[in-house]
Structures are given as C-alpha cells and as structure tokens.
Amino acid sequence: MSLEQFSSLLTASTHNFATLPVDLLLSSEGNLQTFYAPFDHVNTGAGVVICGITPGLQQASRALEEARHQLRNGASIDQAKQAAKETASFTGTMRKNLIGMLDHVGLHMLFDIDGCARLFDTHRHLVHYTSALRYPVFLDGQNYSGSPSILSRSSLRQQVDTHLTEEVRMLGPKCLYVPLGPKVTEVFQHLQCKGLLRAEQLLDGLPHPSGANAERISYFMGGKPREKLSSKTNPTVLDAAKARIIAKLANLNREGI
Template identity: 35%
Template sequence: MLEQYLKFIEQLPNSRELTKEDLIHTNFLIAKENNLEMYYSPHNLCINNKAKIVIIGITPGWTQMKKAFETFVALKAKGKVSLCTILKETKKAASFSGTMRSNVIDMLDECNLHGALGLPSTSYIFGENRSLLHTTSLIRFPVFYKDKNYTGHQPKIESSRLLSSYAYNDFLDEISSLPQSSLLIPLGKRVESIINELKQQEKITQDCLQGFPHPSGANGHRVKEFSKHKSCLIDRIAYWRQSESNL
C-alpha cells in the first residue's frame, strides 16, 4: 500500500509543520463509509514478530498520524536512509505519541511491567529495548468520524462493514503472527471487548491484560478506572511473567 501513497508523501513539505489540510486529504483517503473516513498513515506497517509486549489501540488519531508523516518526510529528505529504516523509525516515533505514551508508561510502571521485564522503567520498551514491544491498533489506519478522532463508540466497530473488516480480519491476521507467549495490552473497553470476543472464539490465544483504561487525556475516568483495577493488573502481569518464564 505504501507504493500507492509514496508519490503523495514525497510532495509534502519538509520545511514546516504539517496540517490537517495536508494530510486529511483525498490523496491519502483509503475509504469512506457514511460519516467515517479512513486515511493512510505510514506508521503501522512494521510487525515485530518477536515481541513480548503488544499494546493495542483502537485506531491512530490525528496526533499519531501527524507525527508519522513528519517523521517519514524528514527521514526521506535525508536521502541515504533505507525505506525499511524509515518505516521502523516512523513507527517508533509515532506509536501512541504525545500524552498517551506518557500515560501508558506511567500506568504500566505502577503495575510493575518494567520489573517483570527486568527494566528500570516501561519507557525503555519505547526506546532502547524496543525489540520487546509491538504496537498496533484494531484498525490499522487513522479513522475520523465527522472530522474528529474515531473513539470506537459511534458507530460501533461491529456495526460498520469498513471497521469490522479491519478489526476481525486484518488485525486478527497480525495478532496470529505474534508469539503465543506475548502479553496483549488493549487500551480501553472497546478494544478489550473485541479481543475478548476473538478469544472466546479461540481465534486469539495470547494472554490479555484486562481492565487497562484508555490512556487518552480526554478520558476523564482514566485515573478512577486505573485505581479500581490496579491490584488485578499487577497480579495479572506477575502471572503472565511466571507463565512466560515456564514456556
């Protein structure tokens, strides 16, 4: 799919910040369904099939999309960087970028994920220990509902032919390619419910961290939800680590 959009990416300016007018554009439009629009972004293309930790969002938002394109364009402008390296570095930079990443790290540190992995902080899996991490989304590409980030509520994924084709097919193929010993961390109830549905159908077999709240700053219930589930999250990570060690 990158080949289809590369010529348009190469036309983007490298001298200024990219805007919605640059990226929420017909050049990058993948599909449209009623009030939903899906756009291409170059940061969910690489799969780390040796990952121990898999963090799963609903769909990349505008912040991640913008960061992905700006990183890709800046690296492409250097001229001597391979396309494979550009895609890997783009994914590193854009995955859950902004306050979402900070909130994810803070909550997972409180759950002692870093201790289970033998690291000083969970932040290391986004940096020098990136080989431990795979980040992805139920819907790989950015989706907007009435020009705003799609949140998984309206419409529900399962009621949309466009969204369900990605969540129940593409996403499932991706997760099936990952180690059975990896720990899935769904961000929020909507992602968790789809994964639980697929687990009940025995289409997903990896362990799943239940009750982890969506890390968006717009989630006003995040702190309360995290406090409610924290002890269970700590126990589940410890259980996963013990099970993973026994494999």
C-alpha cells in the same frame, strides 16, 4: 497503497499534514472515513503489544512527517515505516499516562527493565505498538473514539479481521496484549472467541490513557482516594481490573514468558 505511491507521495508532497491529504483516503462509510498513514510495521519479536483504538490526527501527522523525513534522507520504505511508527505511537500526554499505569501494575519487572519508559526508547524491541484499527479513522472529520462500535461497521471490522488478525497470528501464542479501554477490549474478546488468543494473554482493564480520563487514571494509580471520585468513575471496576492484571503478571513471573 503501493510502495511506489507511498514513496512518491511522501517525498514529493509539501503538505504540512495539519490535515490528511485526500490522496490518502482509503475508504468512506457514511460519516466514517479511513485514511492511510504509515503504521504498517509489525515488530514480530515483541513480547507485549500495546493496542489503542486508532491513530488520531496528531499521531498520523507525526508518522507522515517522520516517514517523509526518513525517505528524503535515504531510508528504505520499510525503515521509514518503522521509524514513523516508533516516533508517532502513543505520543504526548497519552504516553506519559500509559507508562505510569504500566509501571504501577509492574509490567517492567516481567521484562527485567527499570521502567516501561524503556519500551519507548532503549527497549523498543520488546514491544509492538498497534491499534485495533491500524489506519486513522475519523467520524464527521473528528478523531474516532470507538462509537459507533468497531465491530458494528463493515469498514472498521474489516481492519480488525485483516490487519489486526494478521498481527496476532504473526506475534504468536506467548505475546501479551494490553488493550487500552473497553472499546479495544471488546475487539480482543472477539479475537479470543475466534481462537486467535487466550484469556491469559490479555492484560485488559487499564483506563484509556487519554487526558480526558485523568480521574480514572489517577484512581487506578492510587493518586485519588475513592471518596473523592465523581459519579463518572466506577472504582469497583477499576479495582477488579487492577487486581486481575497484577495476578496475571505475578503468574507469568512465576512461570516465565
């Protein structure tokens, strides 16, 4: 989408973004559809990247609303895109759960801040928010949640091999990555195999911060005892992941990042 199209669409549209306009459709592959939303901004000075699967409808709508608001108030397109991404990324319950888990493993201590909530307000300069799939993807009209596999569909893999790959190269070899959930971890392992980043840069194993993962999140943070877990939660996997993340952070604290 050209800058002119972006500006014209957002300043002229009266759409309330409860659904995404057909004007924003980027590609279709079977029952998968990819739409544009302003998640292009890359914070090249970030020390840590928080990476989800793809923006959902709620996040895309908020980003579009914020971009339109910014443009109508005289912001440049780059300023509008930055504000849109910062406003919409990991909103709602997801943000609260994410902050709780990151604080629990001690990420905030690495950056000498009082808590990871600061990564969403006063210390946004330290973090880059992104997704394995930069632009929102829908499966049969519903938010795409990682199945079919990202790497198994050409329209999805293309986003990884272009947008996400470009971001990793821009951010450099010292940046840390927090992939949210096993679907995103698989993508970063793909990038690792291509030599784009090292295992030490990956803080993988956090449960996805979606409200649907409440039990896993609670156990990860020590809120639910092992004996009360349902069969859907594997405590051994979560324990190993937490220990691995904490060990990596301890090592980074010793060496400096």
